[in-house]
Amino acid sequence: MSSLEIKDLRKRFGNVEVLKNINLAADSGEFIALVGPSGCGKSTLLAMIAGLESVSSGEIRIDGRVVNDAAPKNRDIAMVFQSYALYPTMTVRENMSFGMESRRVPKAEQATTIARVAEMLQIEPLLNRKPSQLSGGQRQRVAMGRALVRDPKLFLFDEPLSNLDAKLRIEMRAEIKRLHDTVGKTTVYVTHDQVEAMTLASRIAVMFGGVLQQYDTPREIYRNPVNRFVAGFMGSPTMNFLDATVGEGGLVLDGGAVVPLLPDQFPRLSTGRKVVWGVRPEHFSPAAERRAERRGGVSVPIKAQVDMLEPTGAETILFTRISGQKALISVDADDAPEAGAPTQMAVDMGKTCLFDPETDLRL
Amino acid sequence: MAETTHADFDALSTGSLRRRITAKAIVYALLTVFALFYLMPIVIILANTLRPLDDIVRTGFIAWPADPSLSHWAEAWSTFCIGGTCEGVSRYFKNSLAMAIPATIISTMLGLINGYILSKWRFRGADLLFGLITLGVFLPPQMTLLPWAWVLGNVGLSNTISGLILVHVVQGVSFTTLFCRNYFLAIPDDLIKAARIDGAGFWRIFRRIVLPLSPPIVIVAVIWQFTGIWNEFLFGTIFTSGDKQPITAAIVAFSGSGTGERHYNVEAAAVIMAALPPLFIYLVGGKYFVRGLTSGAVK
Numbered sequence: 001m002s003s004l005e006i007k008d009l010r011k012r013f014g015n016v017e018v019l020k021n022i023n024l025a026a027d028s029g030e031f032i033a034l035v036g037p038s039g040c041g042k043s044t045l046l047a048m049i050a051g052l053e054s055v056s057s058g059e060i061r062i063d064g065r066v067v068n069d070a071a072p073k074n075r076d077i078a079m080v081f082q083s084y085a086l087y088p089t090m091t092v093r094e095n096m097s098f099g100m101e102s103r104r105v106p107k108a109e110q111a112t113t114i115a116r117v118a119e120m121l122q123i124e125p126l127l128n129r130k131p132s133q134l135s136g137g138q139r140q141r142v143a144m145g146r147a148l149v150r151d152p153k154l155f156l157f158d159e160p161l162s163n164l165d166a167k168l169r170i171e172m173r174a175e176i177k178r179l180h181d182t183v184g185k186t187t188v189y190v191t192h193d194q195v196e197a198m199t200l201a202s203r204i205a206v207m208f209g210g211v212l213q214q215y216d217t218p219r220e221i222y223r224n225p226v227n228r229f230v231a232g233f234m235g236s237p238t239m240n241f242l243d244a245t246v247g248e249g250g251l252v253l254d255g256g257a258v259v260p261l262l263p264d265q266f267p268r269l270s271t272g273r274k275v276v277w278g279v280r281p282e283h284f285s286p287a288a289e290r291r292a293e294r295r296g297g298v299s300v301p302i303k304a305q306v307d308m309l310e311p312t313g314a315e316t317i318l319f320t321r322i323s324g325q326k327a328l329i330s331v332d333a334d335d336a337p338e339a340g341a342p343t344q345m346a347v348d349m350g351k352t353c354l355f356d357p358e359t360d361l362r363l
Numbered sequence: 364m365a366e367t368t369h370a371d372f373d374a375l376s377t378g379s380l381r382r383r384i385t386a387k388a389i390v391y392a393l394l395t396v397f398a399l400f401y402l403m404p405i406v407i408i409l410a411n412t413l414r415p416l417d418d419i420v421r422t423g424f425i426a427w428p429a430d431p432s433l434s435h436w437a438e439a440w441s442t443f444c445i446g447g448t449c450e451g452v453s454r455y456f457k458n459s460l461a462m463a464i465p466a467t468i469i470s471t472m473l474g475l476i477n478g479y480i481l482s483k484w485r486f487r488g489a490d491l492l493f494g495l496i497t498l499g500v501f502l503p504p505q506m507t508l509l510p511w512a513w514v515l516g517n518v519g520l521s522n523t524i525s526g527l528i529l530v531h532v533v534q535g536v537s538f539t540t541l542f543c544r545n546y547f548l549a550i551p552d553d554l555i556k557a558a559r560i561d562g563a564g565f566w567r568i569f570r571r572i573v574l575p576l577s578p579p580i581v582i583v584a585v586i587w588q589f590t591g592i593w594n595e596f597l598f599g600t601i602f603t604s605g606d607k608q609p610i611t612a613a614i615v616a617f618s619g620s621g622t623g624e625r626h627y628n629v630e631a632a633a634v635i636m637a638a639l640p641p642l643f644i645y646l647v648g649g650k651y652f653v654r655g656l657t658s659g660a661v662k
Contacts, residue, residue, distance in 0.1 A: 052556050073562035085553035089575035098571070099561035146561075 003028040003153060003186040004049070009058035011044055011210075018044055020210045022058070026186050026203070033201035034190045036233070040207040043158060046190045050156050051075050063153050073102070078147035079156040082163065084139045086131035092142050093127040096149050110149075117148045120182070137168045144176070148183065155187040161196065173199060194234045198222070206230045223351070228360040231278050231353065237317060240327040242277045243357070246270065251277055255323030260300050262349050266363060269354075275363065276355040281317065281330035283348040289335070292348035299346035304329060309339050405635075412436060412632040419627045439632035445613050452633045454606055455613035459593055460640070462524050462609055466531035467588040473532070474539020474584055475577060479569050481540070482547035483555050493544060499537030504597060507534070515602060522603050530602065531592045538591075539584045546580040547573065582651040590641040610637045 004026040011019035019041045026032045034042040047053040049060060051072035060067050067075050078099075086095050093114060100110045118124045121141045131139055140160065147155060160176070161169045177200055180187055191197055197204045198218045206213045206221060206229075214226045225231035231239045244251040246269045250260035259277070269275070285291040285299070292299035304320040304327065311317075316336040318329040329345060337343040354363040378386070407424060413431035441451040448454075481493045511530055512521075520526030550573065558568045596611035603612065614637055617630050645652070 050556075050560060052559070072556075072560045077560060079557065079560050081553045081557060083551055083553045085551065085557035087554060087558070087572055089572075098558070098563070102562035102567065146557075150561075 003030075003063050004032070004188065005059075005061040005064075006045075006049075007059040007061075009045070009048070009060065010056045011041070011048060011053065012056045017056075018210050019048075019056075022212050024205055024212060024215050026188065028186055029184045031180050031187045031189065031200055031202045033197035033204045034188065034207060035192065035194055035197040035204055036207035036213075037192060041210040042190045042192075042205075042207050045207070046079075046156055046158055046188060049154070049188060050077055050079050076153040077156055078150040078152040078154075079158065080143045080147050080160045082159040084131070084143040084163075086139060086142055086146070088131055091128050091130055092123065092134070092145075095131070095142060096146050099146065099150055113149045113151075117145045120148070120179070121145050136164050137172065140164060140168075140172055141175075144179065148179070153186065155183075155185050157187065157189040157191075159190055159192065161191075162193070176200060195236065198234070204234075206233060208233070224362075225278075225353070226362055228276065228278070228355045228362075231355070231362070235280055237281045237328045237330060240279045240281065240322075241355070242279070242322060242325045242327065244275050244277045246273045246275060251275070253277070253323040253325065255325060257303065257323035259302060259347070259349075262298055265349070266354060269363065274357050276357050278353045278355055279327070279347055280351065281328045283351045284329040284331065284345045285348070286331065286335045286337075287344040287346045290346065292346065292350070295348075297348050297350045300349050302345050302347050303342055304345050305342050306337055306339050309336055311336070408631045408635060411628055412439075412635060414628055416624075416626060416628055424627070435626075435628040436632045436636075439629045439636065443626070443629050443633065445616055448606060452610055452613060452636055455608055455610040456636060458524055458607065459609040459611070459637075462527045462531065463589055463592045463640075466528045466535065466592050467585055469528070470532045470535035470539050470588050471581060471584045473536050474541075474543045475574070475581070476569070477536065477540040478543025478545075478547050479573055481544045483550070483552070483568075483573070484565070493540070497537055497541045499534065500541055504534065504595075508597070508601060511598070511602065522605075522607050524603075524607060526602055527598060527609065530598050531588075531595070535588050535592065538587060542580055542584050542587070543577075546577070550576055579651060582648050586644055586648050586652045589644055593641050 004024075006022055006024050009019060009022040010017060022045060024032070034045060036042050044053060048055055049062075051067065051070060051074075055068045062075055062077070086092075087098060090098065096114050096117065097110050100113065105113075114127070115124075118127060121144060123138065123141050123145055126134060126138055126142065131142070134142065140163075143160070157176075161172050164172060173196060176189075180200075189196075189200060198221075201218060203216060204218055204221050205215045208229050214221055214230045216224075221230060221234050225234065228241065232241070243254040244259070245254070246252075246266075247258065248271060250258055252258055284302075284304075287301055290299060302322060304318070304322050306318050306320050308319040309316055310319065311333060314333060315330050316333045318331060318336065320327050320329055355361065356363055410426070410428055411419060411424060412435055413428040413433070414426070415430065415432065418426070418429065439451055440453050440456075442449055443451045445452070445455075477496065481489050515521045515526045515530070518526075518529075520529060554572055555568055558572050563571065593609075594611060596609070596615055599609040599612035600615055603609070608616075614630075614634060617625075617633075
């Protein structure tokens with residue numbers, strides 16, 4: 001049974017529909033990431049699951065029970081806020097016990113629960129401090145601790161890591177993953193960071209403009225994006241989109257270069273059709289390497305004019321023009337060519353995709 | 364660890380030594396002159412409370428007491444005749460306390476609750492309601508005299524301290540609501556949401572989350588209300604008479620009685636007594652008052 005089920009959910013603020021017909025379900029113990037750019041409706045969706053926003057139409061079920069009109073406290077959820085929302089006048093211990101007090105949990109049980117969770121999060125030395133005396137990472141732990149003492153059916157995270165610096169963010173990301181493995185509770189995690197979504201989630205819901213674009217495993221979302229938005233949003237650096245026309249010998253890129261298509265890759269395309277060719281930066285490699293072949297794929301050669309290099313350490317990002325169109329290519333730092341010269345690259349053809357320029361849907 | 368000091372910027376410590384000394388001298392001299400200027404009235408009044416009446420009549424208001432005596436203070440407190448009764452200002456002083464303390468507490472509590480609702484439990488028309496409530500801040504109290512007279516008469520509270528409490532609570536709620544609502548806007552909504560998910564309701568959130576964050580604004584509201592209500596005399600003179608009057612109204616009666624000679628020394632002592640409670644509140648809470656009015660940060 002799924003522990004969270006959302007059916008035909010809509011949300012309107014006045015005349016503006018911010019969520020359009022959302023359908024998704026999470027199995028028990030699953031980690032769902034809601035990801036999308038600001039304003040896509042992901043936080044509104046989370047607030048509706050929490051009961052902090054009303055439902056315009058549709059249905060939210062937690063553990064099979066419709067909770068549309070249930071108060072937040074009656075939904076058996078716990079939430080971690082972006083701002084942490086720790087009660088500033090209470091100590092860490094009081095912050096953690098507040099919810100249990102509200103639910104009239106016996107004192108002795110409160111104490112053992114807090115001790116257990118504090119040990120799990122390694123925040124025992126902080127229990128008697130006020131939130132203002134804690135660092136960002138410590139506040140983050142306490143906020144999670146406050147959620148964990150509840151033992152709810154559903155954990156909700158609202159961009160919990162976005163206020164941390166880069167290094168701490170990666171640490172806490174691993175921490176959240178570890179905690180989820182330990183606790184095994186169904187989790188809904190809102191983020192605008194696709195890396196967080198990819199690393200943490202068992203399934204990712206990509207949202208844009210109030211519409212759920214795709215809901216699938218990280219691997220599928222990365223390999224088989226349903227449309228140009230998902231393809232561009234997931235993955236870093238972002239996927240290259242090159243305008244092209246289907247010709248006799250393959251794709252004719254605007255600018256003249258011809259890319260041979262694999263036999264049977266896109267059988268239904270009629271000659272002369274305009275398409276957008278999507279290639280991820282990491283699916284280019286130096287021509288000599290024949291990387292795709294080594295993995296059983298097929299690579300096709302393509303010429304790129306390298307304008308600028310951006311070394312990031314392990315890999316180097318090439319700012320190039322392919323057939324006159326801008327494209328990013330990511331290569332191993334040792335393989336980076338000189339800037340200002342044309343270079344021969346190979347594209348792992350099986351991993352590229354085509355989009356309809358009108359509908360942005362994947363072909 | 365390197366020792367770090369955070370010295371405030373001192374504009375007077377720049378420039379050459381000579382220049383610094385001159386600058387400091389000028390600043391201190393000016394400040395002293397202004398301080399003396401503002402302290403002058405209270406010094407004169409204080410001096411007059413200690414002087415015998417004939418000395419004041421003979422040499423005028425401005426003079427040091429030659430033969431200081433505290434007897435006028437005792438007279439002012441308990442035996443001086445005001446408007447026919449000779450009980451001093453003690454009764455009126457107590458009237459004022461009996462009026463100002465409950466009115467301050469009630470209006471502050473109502474303001475806290477109003478502000479909490481208007482900032483954290485917003486509903487359709489909340490802004491309009493807030494606008495209407497705070498309209499009272501801008502209405503001259505003289506405009507409300509007639510309506511109040513009608514209300515007090517109809518609810519049977521004419522010439523009672525309870526009537527004055529009612530008037531001051533209603534008049535004051537405009538201010539306390541304004542203060543509290545604006546202060547509570549700075550409390551992050553996420554705190555309220557977190558508490559709701561934690562299972563706390565309206566009152567529990569108010570008591571456990573919002574009130575503990577409120578001392579700065581409570582101090583502002585209390586000082587504002589107490590001094591305002593204590594010093595107010597328009598409602599006091601109009602809606603009460605005789606032994607029901609607050610001390611400000613009773614002091615106004617000094618000049619109104621008209622018969623016989625003026626007891627400047629006793630009257631001076633009575634005036635200082637009337638001024639003491641607000642002064643005391645300012646001295647105790649003034650620091651927080653300035654801080655509370657200027658900072659909205661809840662951290």
